[in-house]
Amino acid sequence: MMRICLGGNTRFRYLVIAGCCAALYAPLVAQADGSGESAPDLVPTPTLWRATTESVELPGGEKMGLLGLDLLFDVNDSLRLGVGTYGAVRGERGGFITLGLVGEARQRLSPNWLARAGLFVGAGGGRGGYTLSGGGLMLRGDVGLSYESGRYGNFGFGVSHVQFPSGVIQSTQPYLQYEYPFFSLLNPAWTAALPAAGNTGGGDAAVPTRSTEFALVTRTYKIPSSVLRDDGLAQHSSMQLLGVEWLSYLDQHWFLKLESEGAMGGQSNGYMQILAGGGYRFALSHSTAVKLHAAAGPAGGGGVDTGGGLLLDTGISVSQKLSSRMALELSLGEVRAPSRSFTASSLGVKLNYRFGLPGVSEPAVSWSALSDFDATKLRARVVNQTYFKAAPAWRNRSVDQSVSNLGVQLDYFVSPNWFVTGQGLAAYAGDAGAYMTGQVGVGLQQGLSQRWFVEAEALLGAAGGGGLAVGGGLVGQGNVALGYRLSNALSLLASGGRVTALKGDFRANVAGLALVYQFTGFTHK
Numbered sequence: 107m108m109r110i111c112l113g114g115n116t117r118f119r120y121l122v123i124a125g126c127c128a129a130l131y132a133p134l135v136a137q138a139d140g141s142g143e144s145a146p147d148l149v150p151t152p153t154l155w156r157a158t159t160e161s162v163e164l165p166g167g168e169k170m171g172l173l174g175l176d177l178l179f180d181v182n183d184s185l186r187l188g189v190g191t192y193g194a195v196r197g198e199r200g201g202f203i204t205l206g207l208v209g210e211a212r213q214r215l216s217p218n219w220l221a222r223a224g225l226f227v228g229a230g231g232g233r234g235g236y237t238l239s240g241g242g243l244m245l246r247g248d249v250g251l252s253y254e255s256g257r258y259g260n261f262g263f264g265v266s267h268v269q270f271p272s273g274v275i276q277s278t279q280p281y282l283q284y285e286y287p288f289f290s291l292l293n294p295a296w297t298a299a300l301p302a303a304g305n306t307g308g309g310d311a312a313v314p315t316r317s318t319e320f321a322l323v324t325r326t327y328k329i330p331s332s333v334l335r336d337d338g339l340a341q342h343s344s345m346q347l348l349g350v351e352w353l354s355y356l357d358q359h360w361f362l363k364l365e366s367e368g369a370m371g372g373q374s375n376g377y378m379q380i381l382a383g384g385g386y387r388f389a390l391s392h393s394t395a396v397k398l399h400a401a402a403g404p405a406g407g408g409g410v411d412t413g414g415g416l417l418l419d420t421g422i423s424v425s426q427k428l429s430s431r432m433a434l435e436l437s438l439g440e441v442r443a444p445s446r447s448f449t450a451s452s453l454g455v456k457l458n459y460r461f462g463l464p465g466v467s468e469p470a471v472s473w474s475a476l477s478d479f480d481a482t483k484l485r486a487r488v489v490n491q492t493y494f495k496a497a498p499a500w501r502n503r504s505v506d507q508s509v510s511n512l513g514v515q516l517d518y519f520v521s522p523n524w525f526v527t528g529q530g531l532a533a534y535a536g537d538a539g540a541y542m543t544g545q546v547g548v549g550l551q552q553g554l555s556q557r558w559f560v561e562a563e564a565l566l567g568a569a570g571g572g573g574l575a576v577g578g579g580l581v582g583q584g585n586v587a588l589g590y591r592l593s594n595a596l597s598l599l600a601s602g603g604r605v606t607a608l609k610g611d612f613r614a615n616v617a618g619l620a621l622v623y624q625f626t627g628f629t630h631k
Contacts (some may be wrong), residue, residue: 107116107303108331108546111398114233115257115556116528119442123478124453125342125454125557125572128170129274132615136383141233141547147470147471147472148293148469148470148471148472148473148474148476148547149450149470149471150289150290150291150335150466150468150469150470150471151179151289151290151291151292151497152179152180152287152289152468152593153177153178153179153180153287153288153289153290154175154177154178154186154260154285154286154287154288154338155175155176155285155286155288156175156176156177156178156190156283156284156285156286157173157174157175157283157285157531158172158173158174158175158176158192158281158282158283159171159172159173159174159281159282159283159286159380160172160174160266160268160278160279160280160281160282160409161279162268162277163277163279164199164238164274164277164435165216165274165275165554166273167262168197168198169193169196169197169394170194170196170197170198170199170202171195171196171197171414172192172193172194172195172268172627173192173193173194173403173404174192174226174283174528175190175196175364175380175382175432176188176189176190176191176208176401177189177190177286178208179208179290179292183602184211184212184213185209185210185211185395185570186208186209186210186212186213186517186548187207187209187329188207188208188209188224188358189205189206189207189397189514190205190206190207190208190228190549191203191204191205191206191209191228191380192204192226192228192244193380193403193404193405193415194232194233194244194282194404194406194414194415195403195414195415195416196225196414196416196445197402197414197415197465197480198233198413198414199232199233199238199406199414199415199565200232200233200404200405200406200410200411200412200413200414200415200416200422200443200445200446200478201232201233201376201377201378201404201405201406201407201410201412201415202230202231202232202233202239202404202406202415202540203230203231203232203236203309203378203380203404203406203407203493203542204228204229204230204231204242204244204532205229205230205450205512205513205514205530205531205532205542205567206226206227206228206229206512206532207226207227207228207488207514208224208226209224209225210223210224210225211223211224212223212252215251218253218254218255218511219251219252219253219254220251220254221250222248222249222250222251222252222262222264223247223248223249223253224246224247224248224249225245225247226242226244226245226246226247227245227512228244228480228532228534229242229243229244229511229512229531229532229533229534230242230244230511230532230533230538230539230540230542231273231532231533231541231571231572232387232406233336233406233407234378234405234550236300237273237274237526238270238273238274238275238538238539239270239272239273239275239537239539239540240270240271240272240273240274240498241273241510241533241534241535241536241538241539242270242272242273242466242478242533242534242535242538242539242540242541243269243271243272243402243534243535244268244269244387244534244573245268245269245270245271246266246267247266247267248265248266248267248279248281249264249265250262250263250264250265250283250481251263251264251532252283254287254452254492256304257531258490259284259285259286259287260285260286260287260556261284261285262282262283262285263281263282263283263347264280264281264283265278265280265281266278266280266281267281267492269385270539272535273417273539277516278384283434283508284524285334286480288467289467289468290463290494291313291463291464291466291471291627291628292625292626292627293481293625293626294372294594294595294625295593295594295595295624295625295626296481296483296594296624296625296626296628297626298482302446303611312466312475312477312478313464313466313471313474313475313476313478313479314465315460315461315462315463315464315465316354316355316405316462316464316465317354317355317460317462317515318352318353318354318355318460318461318463319351319352319361319455319458319459319461320350320351320352320353320458320459320461320472321350321351321352321353321368321435321446321456321459321569322350322352322456322457322546322551323347323348323351323365323454323455323456324346324347324348324437324454324455324456325346325348325349325367325437325452325453325454325455326346326347326452326453326454327343327345327346327441327451327452327620328343328344328450328451328452328522329341329343329344329345329373329427329449330449330450330455331343331451332447333411333447333448333449333450334411334447335409335410335411336409336410336411337409338485341367341374341410341448341578341614342372342373342374343412344371345369345371345372345373345374345377345450346369346370346371346372346578347367347369347370347377347379347568348367348370348544348566348567348568348580349365349366349367349368349544350365350367350453350528350544350546351363351364351365351456352364352365352574355519357517358387359386359387359388360385360386360387361385361386361387361397361541362382362384363379363381363382363383363384363399364380364381364382365379365380365382365387365401366378366379366380366381366530366544367379367544367577368455368542368543368567368568368570369408369568369570369578369579369597370568370578370579370580371576371578371579371609373409373578374407374408374409374410374579375408375568375569375571375577375579375610376407376408376540376541376542376569376570376571376572376579377405377407377408377409377410377415377570377575377579378406378407378544378568378570379402379403379404379405379406380404380405380407381401381402381405381417381419382401382402382403383399383400383401383402383403383419384399384401385397385398385399386398386399386401387401387425391415392427393426394424394425394426395424395425395426396422396423396425396435397422397423397424397425398421398422399419399420399421399422399423399439400418400420400594401418401419401420402416402417402419403416403417403618404416404417405417405441405443406443406571407540407571408570408571408579409445410448410587411443411448411514412443412445412446412448413443413444413445413446414445416443416444416445416624417441417442417443418443419440419441420439420440420442420443421437421438421439421440421452421454422437422438422439422603423436423437423438423454423456423474424436424514425458429458429486431460431461432457432458432459432460433457433458433460433591434453434455434456434457434458435455435456435626436450436453436454436455436456436459437453437454437455437456438451438453438454439451439452439454440452449507461507461629461630462629462630463627463628463629463630464476464479464628467513475522476628478630478631479628479630479631480627480628480629480630480631481626481627481628482518482519482627482628482629483518483519483525483624483626484516484517484518484519484621484624484625484626484627485515485516485517485519485525485622485624486515486516486517486622486623486625487515487516487517487529487599487620487621487623488514488516488621489512489513489514489516489529489531489618489619489620489621490510490511490512490618490620491511491531491601491616491617491618492509492511492536492616492617492618493501493508493509493510493511493512493536493605493615493616494506494508494614494615494616494617495614495615496604496613496614497535497611497612497613497614498611499575499611500574500575500611500612500613500614501538501572501573501574501575501612502575503537503573504536504537504538504573507536508536509533509535509536509537509538509541509572509574509614510533510536511531511533511534511541511543512531512532513529513530513531513532513534514529514530514536515527515528515530515548515620516528516529516530517544517549519551520596523550523551523552524548524549524550524630525548525549525550525551526547526548526549527547527548527549527563527565528544528545528546528547529544529545529546529565529567530542530544531543531544533572535570537573538571538572538574539572539573540568540571540574541570541571541572541573541574542569542570542571543567543568543569543570543581543605544567544568544569545565545566545568545569545581545583546561546565546566546567547564547565547566547567547583548563548564549561549562549563549564550563550590550613552563552577556591557590557591558588558589558590558591559588559591560586560587560588560589560602561585561586561587561589562584562585562586562587563584563585564582564583564584565583565584565585566580566581566582567580567581567583567619568580568581569581569605569607569612574612575607575611575612576607576612577607577608577609577611577612578609578610578611579607580607580609581605581606581612582605582606582608583603583604583606583616584603584604584619585601585602585616586601586602586603587600587601587602587618588591588600588601589622593623594624595623595625596621596622596623596624597621597622597624598619598620598622599618599619599620599621599622600618600619601616601617601618602615602616602618603615603618603626604616
């Protein structure tokens with residue numbers, strides 16, 4: 107049976123993190139090195155959303171049901187890479203959530219069956235997280251089989267092993283999973299503009315557009331007086347949240363959605379929710395539309411009693427266009443934890459950006475077929491950030507110990523130098539298991555030479571857990587960085603900065619190191 111054992115050596119754990127990140131990115135180096143010569147066609151990248159369910163055994167025979175959500179991209183026929191999250195949805199550990207990196211190898215056994223082996227390297231924790239997850243580092247290995255059914259997606263099963271090396275969780279269990287495959291159109295490195303069509307003749311049919319929305323979300327929960335915290339005391343009457351939402355339209359009306367939000371006010375710092383679902387949109391006029399939605403997923407932390415962790419969300423919203431791509435949306439809804447008393451009325455305000463992505467399938471796409479699209483510069487960063495004490499009461503335990511965080515950042519360049527950015531980080535070392543933060547912001551990049559560049563960025567978001575004194579949960583962070591380009595697609599970025607709770611004692615100096623992958627996406631003009 108699969109077993110992962112790292113013991114208690116902190117330096118060894120750091121080496122494991124670095125090694126896993128390097129292993130995940132190594133195939134991309136090889137892919138990027140050949141990007142200097144423009145190919146006549148672009149090959150769509152097989153991509154999939156994956157949901158996994160399993161039941162982890164905790165000390166004392168307690169069971170914790172985990173729901174995993176992954177986004178994976180094919181590097182080649184045998185390897186996939188991506189990001190993922192695991193969160194409690196059954197048992198008594200609502201709010202136990204981790205974020206991390208995913209890699210898997212697979213081997214086709216027949217036209218429909220595949221064998222697979224995967225590794226998740228992540229960080230986090232939650233309700234009881236300090237005792238259970240220690241510093242927060244999570245390792246999950248699995249082996250299993252998948253069946254490709256065609257139009258209905260892929261179904262899989264297997265055995266996984268979950269371990270928190272600095273905590274007490276160590277469990278082997280069966281799992282079930284479902285995969286929804288599709289194709290993405292991405293090009294390694296940055297393409298400033300669409301190149302000439304080469305030898306394609308320029309007569310190819312235009313690529314269709316798939317509508318997509320991205321939104322910054324602020325939300326307020328109004329909580330009835332009958333709702334209790336997980337310690338039996340009355341829950342505070344309100345909670346403010348900040349986060350992001352992604353919508354992908356299946357046609358003109360139906361959409362799938364994924365959202366993530368964390369508490370930034372209301373005496374529940376450390377609360378987090380990750381919800382997936384769908385909905386229906388219908389237009390009232392050229393500029394006004396109504397949306398209905400339903401979603402579910404893991405939620406909890408910050409003393410909010412969500413029981414096993416499953417949260418249900420339903421609601422209605424009205425969207426008003428501000429421009430051809432921007433819209434302001436007002437939403438009303440209700441959330442409920444079916445295994446506990448937690449329920450709340452939800453009032454949300456969203457700033458939406460609507461754009462079109464290429465609707466591609468398996469066949470290669472010529473450059474001439476993308477004449478209705480612009481090349482978009484994007485970056486993905488795998489980052490380690492370490493917090494160092496900058497105030498006497500910055501945390502409620504181990505005050506002289508630094509906190510190390512693992513996470514992912516995504517950057518979208520709106521001009522050659524300016525970018526918008528978002529990050530999700532979770533603690534994996536430093537006696538702060540269950541600390542998480544999600545932030546959004548803006549940044550500026552300036553080249554110094556062909557390979558060297560500098561950056562500055564400012565972020566705002568929600569944070570909590572792990573005993574860090576973040577007050578209501580709203581934090582701000584500023585960073586400066588020095589970067590070095592290893593190739594057209596890969597860079598190293600060393601950063602320094604400061605993170606501060608706007609209404610708390612948390613102050614920390616930040617040192618970061620990131621491996622950066624630059625790639626080109628395509629958005630409708």
